[in-house]
Each structure stands twice: as C-alpha cells, then as structure tokens.
Amino acid sequence: MSDAATFFVLGASHHRAPLALREKLSLPAEKIAALRARLGPAAGIRELAVLSTCNRVEFYGVADAAAVARLEAEFCTLQGVPAAEFAAARRHAAGGDAVAHLLGVAAGLDSQLVGENEIFGQVKDAYAEAGAAGAAGPVLHRVFQKIFQHAKHIRTHTAITEGQVSVANVAVELALNIFGKLDTARVLLLGAGEIGEKTAKAFVSRGAGTPTVASRRLERAMELANALSALAMPFWLAPVKLGEFDIVVCATAAPEAVITRAAVAAAMRKRPARPLFLVDLALPRDVEPAAAELENVFLYNLDDLAKIADANRTARESEVTRARVIAAEKAAQLWQQVAPRLGVDGGSGTGSTADTAPVG
Amino acid sequence: MPNLTDRQWLWLAAACYLAGFTLGTVSLLRGRRHSRAAMFATLAAGFALQTLGLALRGRAVQGCPLGNTFELFQFTAWSSASLFLVVGTTFRVSLLGYFTAMLAAVLTLVSLAVPAWDAAQRTHIFGANQWIELHAALAVFSYGVFGLLAITSAMFLLRNYSLKSKHVGGWFSFLPSILDLDHIGVRLLGAGVALLTASLAVGAVYWLPHPETVNVAKLLATVAVWLAYALALGLRLGGAQPARWLAWECVALFGAALLSLAPVNSSRHPPPTPAASAASATTETRAP
Numbered sequence: 001m002s003d004a005a006t007f008f009v010l011g012a013s014h015h016r017a018p019l020a021l022r023e024k025l026s027l028p029a030e031k032i033a034a035l036r037a038r039l040g041p042a043a044g045i046r047e048l049a050v051l052s053t054c055n056r057v058e059f060y061g062v063a064d065a066a067a068v069a070r071l072e073a074e075f076c077t078l079q080g081v082p083a084a085e086f087a088a089a090r091r092h093a094a095g096g097d098a099v100a101h102l103l104g105v106a107a108g109l110d111s112q113l114v115g116e117n118e119i120f121g122q123v124k125d126a127y128a129e130a131g132a133a134g135a136a137g138p139v140l141h142r143v144f145q146k147i148f149q150h151a152k153h154i155r156t157h158t159a160i161t162e163g164q165v166s167v168a169n170v171a172v173e174l175a176l177n178i179f180g181k182l183d184t185a186r187v188l189l190l191g192a193g194e195i196g197e198k199t200a201k202a203f204v205s206r207g208a209g210t211p212t213v214a215s216r217r218l219e220r221a222m223e224l225a226n227a228l229s230a231l232a233m234p235f236w237l238a239p240v241k242l243g244e245f246d247i248v249v250c251a252t253a254a255p256e257a258v259i260t261r262a263a264v265a266a267a268m269r270k271r272p273a274r275p276l277f278l279v280d281l282a283l284p285r286d287v288e289p290a291a292a293e294l295e296n297v298f299l300y301n302l303d304d305l306a307k308i309a310d311a312n313r314t315a316r317e318s319e320v321t322r323a324r325v326i327a328a329e330k331a332a333q334l335w336q337q338v339a340p341r342l343g344v345d346g347g348s349g350t351g352s353t354a355d356t357a358p359v360g
Numbered sequence: 361m362p363n364l365t366d367r368q369w370l371w372l373a374a375a376c377y378l379a380g381f382t383l384g385t386v387s388l389l390r391g392r393r394h395s396r397a398a399m400f401a402t403l404a405a406g407f408a409l410q411t412l413g414l415a416l417r418g419r420a421v422q423g424c425p426l427g428n429t430f431e432l433f434q435f436t437a438w439s440s441a442s443l444f445l446v447v448g449t450t451f452r453v454s455l456l457g458y459f460t461a462m463l464a465a466v467l468t469l470v471s472l473a474v475p476a477w478d479a480a481q482r483t484h485i486f487g488a489n490q491w492i493e494l495h496a497a498l499a500v501f502s503y504g505v506f507g508l509l510a511i512t513s514a515m516f517l518l519r520n521y522s523l524k525s526k527h528v529g530g531w532f533s534f535l536p537s538i539l540d541l542d543h544i545g546v547r548l549l550g551a552g553v554a555l556l557t558a559s560l561a562v563g564a565v566y567w568l569p570h571p572e573t574v575n576v577a578k579l580l581a582t583v584a585v586w587l588a589y590a591l592a593l594g595l596r597l598g599g600a601q602p603a604r605w606l607a608w609e610c611v612a613l614f615g616a617a618l619l620s621l622a623p624v625n626s627s628r629h630p631p632p633t634p635a636a637s638a639a640s641a642t643t644e645t646r647a648p
Contacts, residue, residue, distance in 0.1 A: 162533070163529065163533070173528075174523070174528065176537060177519070177522075177523060177528060177535075177537055177538070178523065178537055178538050178539060179537055179538075179539050180536070180537035180539050180540040272599045272600075272601075272602055273542070273596075273599055273602075273603060274539075275538060275539060292524075295602040295604060296602055296603065296604070298523050298524065300526070304526050307526075308526070308528060308529070311529050312529070315529070
C-alpha cells in the first residue's frame with residue numbers, strides 16, 4: 001500500500017465478523033466522540049466519518065497508511081478487542097475501491113438483506129455526525145454527496161428495493177395493497193408470541209393505529225400491550241369483535257382454528273364495504289381456510305407469506321448484478337473526479353501522494 | 361399550423377393515445393412502472409389534438425359534434441381523457457393513465473376505422489335549441505365518466521383477483537390498493553349519475569311539452585342506462601352489494617352504454633338505403 005494520504009475504508013461487517021464480535025465493535029455516539037478525542041489532530045487523519053450499525057462498523061476518511069494503522073490500534077484499544085481478532089475480520093480498501101465499497105453500502109448492495117432502506121439513512125447520519133464534529137473536509141463532502149446521488153439512482157433505477165423479504169413486512173405490504181394507507185386501519189393481534197409481536201410492530205412502524213392484543217392469558221396480553229403501547233382485550237371477545245378490525249394477525253398456539261368461517265361471515269355482515277385482512281401466522285392454523293371464500297376477505301397463512309417473500313428475494317437477487325455494474329461505473333467516475341483533489345491518479349486503486357494539513 | 365382536416369387531427373390524437381398505451385405496455389412487459397410524466401404528456405398531447413379536431417368539426421356543423429356514431433365515440437374518448445387530465449392526478453392512481461390511454465385509443469381508432477360511422481348525411485338533431493345541445497353534451501360527457509369508471513372497475517377486479525389468488529408480484533404490484541379503487545369508483549359513479557341526471561332533466565324540460573318529438577327507442581335506452589347506474593349507486597351506498605359486484609356491473613354497464621348509442625344515434629338518422637350507404641362519404645372539414 002502507498003504512503004500517500006488517500007480516501008480509505010477500514011472496518012468490519014457481517015460478511016466476516018460474527019455477531020459476538022460485531023457487538024464488541026459497536027460504536028454508539030458517545031464512543032465515537034471518545035475515539036475522535038483519542039485520535040486528535042496529531043493522528044494524521046485529515047477527514048473521518050464513522051458508520052456504526054448492527055451489521056457493520058466502518059471508518060471512511062482521508063489518511064495515509066500510517067494514520068490508518070493508528071486509527072485501527074486506537075479503535076481496538078478503546079473497544080477492548082484484540083488487534084488480531086479485529087484484523088481477522090476487517091476490511092481495508094483505499095482509493096477507488098473504497099469509494100465503490102461506500103456506494104455499495106449506501107445503495108444497500110452490501111447489506112445482509114440486499115436493498116434494505118435503513119442503511120441509506122444510517123450513512124447519511126454518519127456523514128452528518130462527521131460534519132458536526134468538524135471531521136468532514138472537501139473530500140468527504142464531495143464523496144458522500146455524490147454517493148447519496150448515485151445510491152438513490154441505483155435504488156430507483158433497479159428493482160433491488162422492491163418487494164419485501166420478511167414475513168412481517170410482506171404482511172404489511174399486502175395490507176397496503178388492500179387499504180392503501182394504514183393510518184385508519186385497526187389491527188387486532190391474537191396471541192402474544194414473538195412472530196405476532198414482530199408483525200404487529202411492523203404494522204405500527206408503517207403507520208397503523210394503536211393495535212389491540214388478545215391472548216388466552218390476559219396477563220400476557222396486557223404485558224405485550226404495554227410493550228407495544230397497545231390495548232388488551234379478553235381472548236373470548238375476539239371472534240365477537242372481529243368486525244371492528246381491519247387487520248387480524250393470528251399467532252396463537254391453539255390446537256384448532258379460533259376464527260371460524262361463520263365468525264368471519266358474521267363480521268363481514270357488519271362491514272360489507274370494508275375489506276378484512278386475516279394474517280394467519282399460526283401452526284396449526286388459527287383461521288378456517290374456508291373463510292377465504294368470503295367476499296372482501298383476504299386470508300394469508302404462513303406459507304403464502306413465505307412464498308411471496310421468497311419470490312421477492314429471487315427478484316431482488318436478479319437485479320443485484322445489474323445494480324453492481326451501475327455502482328462500479330458510478331464509483332469509477334466519482335474516483336476520477338476526487339483523485340486529483342488528493343493529488344493521485346484517478347485510474348489507480350490507491351493513488352499517490354499529496355500532503356496537506358490534517359483536519360481539526 | 362398545418363392545414364389538416366378534422367379527421368387528420370383526430371388520427372394524430374389517436375396516434376398519441378396509442379403511443380401512451382404502447383409506452384405503458386412496454387414498461388409493464390419490462391417489469392417497470394411507466395413514467396407518469398411521460399404518460400401525462402402523451403395523453404395531454406392526444407387531448408389537445410383531439411380538441412382541435414373536434415373544434416374544427418364543431419365549427420363546420422355549427423354545434424357540438426355529436427351528430428353520428430363516429431362523433432359520439434370521439435366525444436366519449438375526449439371526455440375520458442379530459443377527466444383523467446383534470447382529476448387523474450388528484451387520484452394519484454398508478455396505471456390509471458395507462459388504462460385511460462388504452463380506452464381512448466380503442467374508441468378513437470375504432471371510430472376512425474369505420475368510415476360508415478362518419479357518414480356525410482347528418483341530421484340537425486339540435487335544431488337551434490342550445491338546451492338540447494347541452495343535454496346531449498352532458499349525456500356524452502357522463503359516458504366519458506362511465507368510461508373512466510369502467511377502467512377503475514377493471515383495475516379493481518384485477519387487484520381483487522391478484523389478492524385472492526395470491527399473485528401479487530409482477531405488474532400486479534403496480535395496481536393501486538383495492539380500497540382506493542373502490543372509493544374512486546364510488547366517486548366516479550356518483551359524478552356520472554349526477555351528470556346523466558342533469559342531462560335527462562335538461563332534455564325533459566324541452567321534450568315534455570313536445571312528446572311527439574321523442575324517439576321511444578332512444579328514450580328507453582337512455583333511461584335504462586341511467587336507471588341501471590343509479591340503481592348500482594344506490595345499492596352500493598346502501599351497503600347492499602359488495603364492491604366486486606359493483607365493479608363487474610360498471611364494466612358491463614359501460615359496454616351496454618356504448619351499445620345504447622346505436623338507438624340514440626338511429627333516432628336522428630333515417631336508416632340509410634343501400635345506394636346511400638355505398639355513396640356515403642365521410643365528413644372532411646379543413647381548417648379555414
């Protein structure tokens with residue numbers, strides 16, 4: 001590697017770092033500040049942004065090889081992680097390769113769940129934090145701003161973000177296909193298990209109103225209702241009150257169906273114009289399959305949701321290759337623009353020399 | 361401005377609608393959402409050209425161009441396109457532009473492809489009475505609303521099928537939500553019934569004192585269409601029928617409404633003799 005200051009990435013992600021190591025490497029905001037303080041201006045790092053998510057801790061900046069080594073050492077010391085353990089999982093790239101990596105990350109191409117949306121916001125937060133800390137200079141400004149443009153282009157011009165790939169999100173997507181908006185949709189959660197809880201949370205996160213929880217054990221229903229800021233309802237009331245809800249998530253451990261076709265038919269008589277979405281996540285099933293025959297009733301069980309999630313995953317993967325080609329072109333163009341600012345050759349991976357004063 | 365005849369302008373308008381339909385079809389086949397701006401621009405261009413063609417025709421006949429089957433089809437397509445341009449963007453319903461382009465392309469191309477529908481012998485149906493002209497314009501405009509309603513109803517049926525059969529991927533994913541389509545359908549149905557009611561009311565004011573001038577077949581056809589749509593609206597608002605049934609009714613009723621144009625039109629024309637049919641020429645009006 002060259003001794004010249006160049007744009008670099010250093011870090012570890014879900015690709016090579018197991019969950020236990022990622023937990024140790026995680027950098028909350030106060031620790032990022034502590035690391036910046038430890039490094040100080042003397043470390044020779046001219047610009048630095050820190051991206052810390054549940055799947056990765058990565059540093060993006062401008063520095064020479066010696067300064068990057070100091071950063072690595074200080075980081076390991078701060079986190080109490082043996083240098084060898086970090087070295088085994090780390091990824092280090094410079095120049096155009098680092099730019100390409102950042103673009104892949106921001107576009108969601110490097111995510112565990114390809115195409116996920118959250119990472120884009122997290123990269124933006126990392127850039128904002130660097131700006132607030134006075135650690136973003138001309139190179140980071142240029143690189144990040146262009147990266148955001150290119151990542152948006154990739155996300156909108158390919159189908160990598162289309163279609164949900166988790167059962168809970170597929171259920172939410174289907175509800176949107178039925179109701180358009182979820183803000184007026186009333187959600188009933190039957191059963192207080194983990195999968196039901198996750199699905200109810202997914203509905204709330206996409207704008208659904210206060211859910212209602214019903215469980216055979218009322219105390220468990222109330223516990224979960226507290227956790228979700230939801231309402232609790234006695235379980236026996238659920239079939240009677242079915243018509244008052246738009247989305248019913250069933251995830252009980254009952255050995256037989258708890259929602260019968262007759263109960264659904266009675267509910268629909270009270271609301272003929274409004275659809276009813278039944279999400280049956282239970283095994284054995286909680287809703288009698290014959291309920292799906294009723295007008296305006298949409299019943300999806302675990303298999304149905306899993307099939308849709310699989311199909312979406314396959315569709316996304318087929319788009320990844322196309323997205324990577326676009327990302328490689330955009331990253332190469334960007335590096336060609338940025339490299340002259342660093343006094344290096346934009347055509348090479350790491351570039352060469354130019355000394356300027358460290359930032360901060 | 362090029363010195364084209366009204367039919368030539370209308371051919372250009374039809375080409376624009378066809379281009380919009382082709383744009384949407386290609387996008388769907390490629391698994392992509394078409395550009396809303398491009399679709400809007402294509403439909404707007406078609407609408408502008410069609411307005412020009414119909415204006416030329418209107419100037420030539422000195423009235424609203426509703427004098428034969430060709431003009432009725434053209435005016436219905438024009439009404440649907442204008443409604444989409446005015447209210448379509450408010451609905452923000454994906455694929456509505458695509459289906460509107462399809463309907464407008466079919467209506468305009470079919471009417472242009474059958475020269476007999478634009479036969480030269482047109483009857484002065486309106487005489488000098490502007491109220492009757494308003495009656496006819498409102499009636500045909502309501503048919504445009506019902507055309508758009510048939511489109512949203514077809515979209516509803518497709519969305520309902522996709523959700524019931526659990527095929528939600530591919531181009532089904534571009535369809536709007538089932539509840540949005542239902543709400544739009546009810547609003548369009550209300551607007552269409554209101555327009556047709558107003559049209560019949562205006563017509564009745566003129567014709568009630570002169571019942572001998574009313575053609576029974578035309579009256580029955582028009583009242584049957586109005587009654588069927590009004591009944592569908594009443595049943596839907598009263599919660600007496602599911603949204604899917606209403607969607608089927610709206611698709612079928614629009615077909616019936618188009619068929620009802622035949623008795624309406626024949627009431628104004630004496631049946632052509634074979635000799636007259638053979639000799640019939642299409643109306644060609646050139647911009648002065």
